[in-house]
Amino acid sequence: MSVLKVIEVLANSEKSWExxxxxxxxxxxxxxxxxxxxxxxxxxxxxxxxxxxxxxxNVKITFEVK
Structure with missing residues (x-):
């Protein structure tokens, strides 16, 4: 079984949302x-x-906790 964690990150760019x-x-x-x-x-x-x-x-990033 994997344990996943989610963090919230804010970022900006002068080019695009991508x-x-x-x-x-x-x-x-x-x-x-x-x-x-x-x-x-x-x-x-x-x-x-x-x-x-x-x-x-405003993104949510999911990662695995080992």
Whole structure:
């Protein structure tokens, strides 16, 4: 039987929500091993001068505890 744990991570990117998600996983993987999946819970964006300036994601990252 595997034991899994879930953490919540917030990340942002000037490029896209996909890039923000990749950054969240990359940052989490620096201190968390055995990452199994990522679930994008929320997406939002900041607007400046009528254009999107920042993409934000709230993700849940699941990893196996050994």
């Amino acid at each position: 890039d923000a998600t990749k950054k969240a996983v990359a940052e989490a993987s620096k201190s968390v091993k055995n990452i199994r999946s990522v679930y994008v819970q929320d997406q939002s964006a900041s607007v400046k001068d009528g254009e999107i300036s920042d993409f934000r994601v």
